[in-house]
Amino acid sequence: MTKFIVDGEEYSAKPDENLLQACLGAGLDLPYFCWHPALGSVGACRQCAVRQYANEEDKTGKLVMACMTPVAEGARFSVADPEAAALRASVIEWLMINHPHDCPVCEEGGECHLQDMTMMTGHTTRRYRFTKRTHRNQDLGPFIKHEMNRCIGCYRCTRFYRDYAGGRDLDVFAAHDHVYFGRHADGTLESEFSGNLVEVCPTGVFTDKTFSAHYARKWDMRGAPSVCTHCGLGCNTTVNERAGKLRRILNRYNGAVNGYFLCDRGRFGYGFVNAPERIRTPRARRADGAQADVNRAEAMARFAALLGAGGRVVGIGSPRASLEANFALRALVGHENFYPGVSTREGALLRLIGEILGAGAVHAPSIRDVERADAALLLGSDLPNAAPRAALALRQAVREAGFAPSAKVEIAPWHDAAVRTYAGDVRNPLFIATPAPTRLDDIALDTLRAAPDDIARLGFAVAACIDPAAPAVAGLPADLAARASAIAQALLGAKRPLVVSGVEAGEESVIQAAANIAAALRGRGKSGALLLNVPECNSLGLALLAPERPGFEAAFAEPPALVIVLENDLFRRAESLALDAALAATRLVVLDHSESPATHRAALVLPAASFAECGGTLVSAEGRAQRFYPPILAQGDVREAWRWLGEAGHAAGRDGCGWDTQDGIVAALASALPCFAAVPRAAPLETFRIAGNRISSEPHRFSGRTAMHAAQNVREPKPPVSADSPFSATMEGYYGKMPPALLPFTWAPGWNSAQAINKFQAEIGGALKGGDPGVRLLEAQAEVALGYYTNIPAPFAPRPGMWRAVMLPRVFGDEEQSARAAPLRERMAPPALVLNEEDAALIGAASGEMLACALGGEILHLALEIQPGLPRGVAGVAGLAASAHALPGWVRITTAGAGVS
């Protein structure tokens, strides 16, 4: 640690920090704009001026920008220096000259970094009496609202969008005080990280359009720490609620997982919670065959009657439901009747992933670990579409190669512009082997477009090159062998090599190949990491909960008497015809938050709480169990799925359903299954109190308490008291230094914007005070060794007249819940069949022409999209996640007019 002195007080910082970072880390308030902990310093805004003294005798000193000043041992600074303070005040006065008079009609108002900094410097009165410059705004699509008048020209947006996230379509135009941040023309921002502009922009130039549609000020919303449910990475989010409606999703900093950024699917995919297709009341099928609303007691009686009717009761769990809900179902039906609610193909892949990670032989990296990798191989996984936040981390991993050469010429890593200029195109090696091009190709050292079988063969070959003990691949073409060898050398040469694959690769062999590479690296004494991406928020948790069975289709082998489906649309996971027949032969109980084809076939539908209305635990792809809490308090009959199941089990007289609190069911889960023994440590118990207080879930300035419900009844309702979480339902309670898993919103005195997170971090940009939330269930152990998989597939051979159909993931639309959100629907392209131009010519179809192919028992009509990179004989299916259960598979393709044989 380096010691430095500010205004006579001694503080300490890490040696590679800049002064601004160090001051903020020491808890000092120093205004800034252009610096961002994840983006580094450029010294553009001149806002963080402080006085630096050469030594103790020096009383004059000189003004320096804190963000551009390294912290040297014993360095002396003054933040309070009158001249420095005056400079900061005049800088903000300049920045404010053109700022429009529209805070009341600005979505950023009340959580605006510019407002905070203006207050901090004490600039309270505008002296400028001349005209202000104005800009025209652009339509930037369904996510982002643009109001350029407010811009103070800090360049954070383009630095994030272009330098950090690799976007190309947002840039800066014009010059001097005319600078304009936008696209070359109106249009949707292409990057799947555009939502971060909302938090990166220090003022209201980029605001959340979906939030604006049901806007509330930051201080008026209840917050809850939550976990994103739209992919398997488990990014931490803050969910805001007011008047029973989910208002928005914000990033919740977790130093080990998502850091400062979210993808747009996670940020804007919340619409399903407020959607009209939510199930709010229980429904039961009447004698005439139609479903009718019933009250809670009657629903429970019916459920108990169905359970008591005898016969085999099958439970189908869900990869998007919490561990608690899945465990409750498993306890209700018994583990021999519990089936994971995934397709048999996906289930097999998940089981394989669970097996590889569960063995404890390889390190499953957190997103932070991905960011630190210095060589990476993407094996069959289109990460930017399947798990965008991990792809963003991978982009940083590649870029961080520039730090080492810069350090040689004494450029600190935070010196962003200098590092990027000096390092130029120096990159850590990234190899990508996928069927179709990915959005990481621009930074890849080498890309291979191949069918999944060939990708697997490449992976096996890489493993064999690393460790001769690994099974060799016979008959590998020379160019592929050379590539494998190059990849192996790069991985071997790296300190922290990383292999990435996942369910989206589609074939078990690809994942096995990735595991072989990780095992081989381990065999050579390298500490490699293996990221195996899973598609849904609790896919891995479900795989660990039911490791015996790959999917639910086996449940129908012998017809069950009753099927209980937990938060799952089975018709997205199996052939509809077969499923229809199977479900027709049994009685069906569905617990879900939204209508789906399954709910319409059910004898009893129970309204389950969505992630915004109940608490629970999810296991992310790295095996991190994380707790989420509800911002929306219970409404009517909507209840936690585990409560429905537990009560039904109790009513039906089944054993082992005796939990009635969140802590109770988590304790039962932990004691029932050893792999979940650590889950109770993911978050504090309900009994957690600070100075006898619950944690307040509403900011202390929450307004309208005595009016918001007055239209229904002028008498204020008594606030509910949660039995499941340590949060109070109101602004009453403690807010301050608290366990990071319980941070309901970020605020600190003088810091109303999201940047208040500075005050909760043990080290700026590092871990949170009290440790990053979540508990890792699958830690690699040194003594365990992973055996090699030997099932090497044969080389891919195109079949005449047939194509190998593979899933091409899309960031928007593939995930079931977020696809219900209206803003996301606008970004969803229509489903397409992707072929390379030679294959397209073979069929004789032009781009956009409708093609027909038989898939999953039905004939699909899809528009043709020509993708030159795709290997011959491979057909990509994009935007059809509901057909993923049938992929990969061989299909015949004809023009829509012709018949399909």
Place this chain on the structure above:
Amino acid sequence: MLSSLRTLWYTFLHLFQRNVTVQYPEQMPYLAPRYRGRIVLTRDPDGEERCVSCNLCAVACPADCISLQKSESEGRWYPEFFRINFSRCIFCGFCEEACPTYAIQLTPDFEMSEYVRQNLVYEKEDLLISGTGKYPEYNFYRVSGLAVPGKDKGEAEHERAPIDIRSLLP
């Protein structure tokens, strides 16, 4: 002892002084224009609602009796609903002070008693008047930078015409 007697005497003398009581309602008291009575929502000189639902009145309210929801139409912000629970209101006037658009104003009318408490919950249609209230001139959107119907970018007070970002001229 003497002081007690003097007190008695002075108190006795008050028998012969005039009453200060105003015999409301036969005799109406004088209420200054800035008296803090019933709250209204005013309109700008163009007849549009002044309230831009910025929520500052709600957060300033010590009784938390104001609640509203923002909605938007062609760039202008409006309250979708605007509710004051007068059974909680303490007529402190903080809302009026907080209002950046002079929309919310207190008036010299305090005669709003009800037999049913629910009737003290006023919605936007009960609050909105058709005039400008105490500030006849002010129009927020003439000052702010947002483009609204009838006022494009650069047409507000103290604004220059929008920048042509493709121009190379300084």
Place this chain on the structure above:
Amino acid sequence: MSQSHAIVAGLLNVVLGLAFLMITAALLTWVERRLLGFFQDRPGPNRVGPFGVLQVAADGIKLLFKQDWIPPFADAGVFVLAPAISMITVMLAMAIIPATPLIGIIGDLNVGLLFFLAMSGLSVYSAVLAGWASNNKYSLLGGMRAAAQMVSYEVFMGLSLVGVVMLAGSFNLTDIVRSQRHMWYVVPQFLGFIVFFLGGIAETHRLPFDLPEGESELGAGFHTEYSGMKFGMFFVGEYIGIMLISAMTTVLFLGGWYGPVLPPFMWFGIKTGLLICFFILLRAALPRPRYDQLMALGWKLLLPLTLLNILVTGALMLGLPGPA
């Protein structure tokens, strides 16, 4: 007169006397509030009926229709008894007041003065029992204060009258008035007059000596828990008490019904009325003393003064040739 006529006349006398007392006490509440208003430069209750005089009726109706509630934690029997004692004792004491030689219920009682003192002594029970039965710490404190205050001041009040009795040579109130035909006893017994009046205020626990109630510190003291008509009885008791002390002062010191020109009952009424108004002026003007100040005033000032008064009166009576 036959025996039955005498009984009817006696009963009529009692009933009319009681009715008069009740109505006057009720009107007094209105008079007090109007007068307090005037002392404070405001009109007081002026809405119900002419000059607000029907306020009395409105208040009465309100009290009657209020829930007659006995707190579950109270000693119910004693709780009900206490206000009754308050009213009965002062009314019985009123019976011996001779407004004129002819007007009065039993004006000619030969131990009238002793009967007054006895009744006044009994009235302590109302406050003490009310405070005890309420089973509430503020009420109990009020009751204890009442006991101390009223028992103490009873002593000086009794002693202050010894001078009058010595001068008049009788306990009969009619005789005492008659003996003031030439000179009111306020002149020779000025000290006695002062002590008796102060003692009277303390006995009726009127302001400024209302420590048993002490709204600001005990929240209405011994009658905190009372509501409805039981509270009304305390109220009526207090106002009849004011009338009683005023009437007694008139009878004992201010020459009763004697006065020029006007008929005797008017003189009695005028003197009593002015004393009642003075009670109200005291309430409007003076702050409540502290408890220890009250007790100190009694034992350290009033007691020596009364003893001195008795001594001087006796000495003068022995030394000077007098009418007695």
